[in-house]
Amino acid sequence: MKKITVLPTWCFRDDAGNQLDLQLLRLLGAVYRRGKLTQAAEDVGISYRHAWNLLRQGSAFFGVALVEMQRGRGAQLTPLGEKLLWAEQRAVARLGPQLESLGSELNLAIAREQQGQVSVLRLHASHGFAVELLPKHLTALPLDLQYCSPQESLAALNRGSCDVAGFHLPRGAVGERIRATYQGLLKPQEHRVIGFITRTQGLMVAPGNPLCIQGVASLTAEGVRFVNRQASSGTRSLLDCLLSEAEVASVAIRGFEVEEFTHSAVAAYVAAGMADVGFGVQAGAEKFGLDFIPLAVEDYLLACHHHALKEPRLQSFLEVLSGEAFQQAVQALPGYRPSRCGEVMEVESVLDVDSQSE
Structure with a gap:
């Protein structure tokens, strides 16, 4: 089935109507x-x-x-040449998730026009490099992919607005606070968890780490400029937990209120010299030639209703996740690894909650 990709383009025009060759x-x-x-x-x-x-x-x-x-x-x-280059990179990184979602909607509409009623897998998840791979590998299954925060994704699953929802669980003690936020959204008797990937998150800094940033405590150092993720993102929740654990006050971090909406946008912001450090995944740092200081490993997991597992579309989805082609693609992403990818688990085994706690 033919698939449409939506890409951003620029148009530079001066007062005389002249246009720049892109x-x-x-x-x-x-x-x-x-x-x-x-x-x-x-x-x-x-x-x-x-x-x-x-x-x-x-x-x-x-x-x-x-x-x-x-x-x-x-x-x-020159300085203007660099500004043009990084402005384009930031714009592509910012618009990418929205355009991917738009492309998903268009491809679904095309499939319905060509084939009538089609079986569609509706996935709500936060934007990430591994999730980006899914449309390329689910060639036989139309995917309605919408990007949103973990809490929004799980809320959509409970409303019946999606079939699969993505959420994150950092490993170690730092993840306990985040784990607690999912207990009202993940219901042991109704839901099942699907293994997906692990990814490494940390600080993105300029090549050579000229400011000698070591960890979150360095974010308060004089002259250090920070760029953040939006407050609703799973990555922001992880950062908040790391700051709390290190007893670092966010108000002491210059630029904490400056927000970007993807890992790539944060990396592009730092690469452009507009900030000295950002927080995100290793793959984003390497994509823009930045150094990376690892701070945490988190599991990126998927949730669905247990009764949906019997449906052919979910079976096809699990086959792709457990397949060699998809897992090799994940392995190629810096800081990413398949983790029980495509394996179905009980909610209790993931959250360690009482099954009667609904």
């Missing part, structure tokens, strides 16, 4: 990575001459050079 943004990214215009042009798939023309057009459009060429030192972005 291939320039790809070229700037390649210059940043490679440090040489010849190699950057090869990466983008254009000639060296065309690369020069793009840079000249860009400089004429903005009235400022975007790349500096220095003999013996290759090419490097």
